[in-house]
Amino acid sequence: MDSGAIRRRLALGMTVLAASGLLALAAPGSADAAPTQCAGRKVKTVTFSTGVVHLYKRDGYVCAVTLADHPGRRTAMSVSVQARGTRPVVDSGQYTLRAGPVTVHAGHRCVRIKGTVGRGTVSTGWILC
Numbered sequence: 422m423d424s425g426a427i428r429r430r431l432a433l434g435m436t437v438l439a440a441s442g443l444l445a446l447a448a449p450g451s452a453d454a455a456p457t458q459c460a461g462r463k464v465k466t467v468t469f470s471t472g473v474v475h476l477y478k479r480d481g482y483v484c485a486v487t488l489a490d491h492p493g494r495r496t497a498m499s500v501s502v503q504a505r506g507t508r509p510v511v512d513s514g515q516y517t518l519r520a521g522p523v524t525v526h527a528g529h530r531c532v533r534i535k536g537t538v539g540r541g542t543v544s545t546g547w548i549l550c
Contacts, residue, residue, distance in 0.1 A: 458486070458522050459475070459477035459484035459485070459486055459521075459522045459524070460477065460479050460482075460484065461477040461478050461479025461480075461482070461484060462477060462478060462479065463475055463476070463477055464476055464477065464478045464549065465534075465548065465549070467534065467536070467543050467545060468543075469536070469538075469541045469542065469543035470540075470541040471489065471490055471491075471538040471539050471540065471541030472487055472488055472489045472490050472498075472536060472537075472538035472541060473487070473488050473490070473536075474486070474487050474488075474500060474534055474535075474536035474543060475488065476502075476532075476534055476549075478527075478549070481526055481527060481528045481529075482524055482525070482526055482527065483502055483504070483524065483525055483527045483532050483549070484502070484521075484522050484523065484524040485500050485501075485502045485521055485522065485523055485534050485536070486500060486519055486520070486521035486522045486523075487499065487500040487519060487520040487521055487536035487537070487538060488518065488519045488538075489516075489517075489518060489519065489538045489539075490538070492517055492518040492519075493517055494517065495515045495516065495517055496515065496516070496517075496538060496539045497513070497514075497515060497537065497538075497539060498513065498514065498515075498516045498519070498520035498536075498537060498538050498539075499511060499512065499513035499514075499520050499535070499536065499537045500512050500513075500520040500521040500522075500523055500534070500535070500536050501523065501533075501534065501535040501536070502523050502524070502525045502532055502533075502534050503525070503532060503533045503534075504525045504526065504527040504528070504530045504531075504532050505530045505531045505532070505533075505547060506530060507525065509533075509535075510523045510524070510525050511523065513537075520536070520537075520538075527549070530550075531547035531548060531549060531550040532547070532548060532549050533545055533546065533547055533548070534548070
């Protein structure tokens with residue numbers, strides 16, 4: 422092998438190594454950010470025709486997020502959590518992936534959740550009582 426071929430292979434190897442290093446640094450950030458940002462353990466999942474609502478609980482706080490089944494296009498989305506005896510906390514707007522997270526302090530009270538994605542909607546009765 423001549424010195425030119427060795428240099429080319431060495432340059433190619435370094436390029437591949439640098440690219441894989443950049444991918445390794447970029448991938449964890451995007452994976453950690455998806456798809457929810459609620460703390461705690463998942464206690465309920467409510468599915469409906471166009472999406473799903475995930476409900477999490479930690480130290481008396483309840484958090485919910487609505488995810489679209491087919492993300493990508495901007496569509497009307499919302500998520501709402503209400504602890505019994507309080508007003509609901511709502512996040513609504515035109516989103517591509519998710520609405521929320523929204524968090525309420527429920528303590529030991531029942532909560533009600535609502536979620537919409539486009540024309541699909543879901544509403545629970547009082548749960549986690």
